[in-house]
Amino acid sequence: MTDQVPEVGGATAADSVEAMAERLADEKIRSTLGEYEKQLADMMAKAERAFADQQSQLDAQRQQLAGQIAAVRAQAGPPEAVTLAASLAQRVQSIADANPDLPVPHMAGVRDQGKRLSAAVQAAAGSGEYDGDPLQDAERLANGVITWFTRSHPRVSGKFLEGAGEVVNEAERILDLLPELAPVVQAVAAAV
Numbered sequence: 001m002t003d004q005v006p007e008v009g010g011a012t013a014a015d016s017v018e019a020m021a022e023r024l025a026d027e028k029i030r031s032t033l034g035e036y037e038k039q040l041a042d043m044m045a046k047a048e049r050a051f052a053d054q055q056s057q058l059d060a061q062r063q064q065l066a067g068q069i070a071a072v073r074a075q076a077g078p079p080e081a082v083t084l085a086a087s088l089a090q091r092v093q094s095i096a097d098a099n100p101d102l103p104v105p106h107m108a109g110v111r112d113q114g115k116r117l118s119a120a121v122q123a124a125a126g127s128g129e130y131d132g133d134p135l136q137d138a139e140r141l142a143n144g145v146i147t148w149f150t151r152s153h154p155r156v157s158g159k160f161l162e163g164a165g166e167v168v169n170e171a172e173r174i175l176d177l178l179p180e181l182a183p184v185v186q187a188v189a190a191a192v
Contacts, residue, residue, distance in 0.1 A: 081177035085121035089114035117141035
C-alpha cells in the first residue's frame, strides 16, 4: 500500500492542510500588519497634534513679538530716514512752488522721485505696503534726486534753486541711514 493522501473535491487532503496553514499564516501576517498600521496611524496622529500645538505656540510667540515691536516703534517714533524722506519730498515740492517761472515739466520728475522715495523709505521702515524692494528703490531714487539737483538742473537751467543744497544733504543722509532699515525689511519679509 502506498502512502497517498486521499483526494477531497479535486484536491488532496495535504493540499487542504497546506492551504489552511498558508491562509492562517496570511491572516496572522495581516493581523500583525493591521495592528502595526494602527500603531503607526496613532503615532502619526500624535505627531500631527504635537506639530499643530507647536505651530500654534510659535504663532502666539510671533504675535507677541510683533506686538512688542509695534510698541517699541510707537514709543521711539518713526526712524530718522522716514522723517528725512518726508521732509525731502515736501522740500522738493516747495522749491517747485517757489519757482513758478520754471516750466512745470522741468521739476515734475524730481517731484515724483521725492514722493516715491518717501514711500519706499516708509515701506523699508515697515509702515505701508510696497511692490518691489524698498531699499533698492530708495537708494536708486535718492541718487536720482541728488543727480537731478547737482547735474541735470544746472545743465538745463542756470537758475539757482534755494533749498537745493538741503535736498541733496537730506538725500545723502537717507542713503547713509538705509542700512539701518535693512533688518526691518528682513523681519517684515520673514513675517509675511
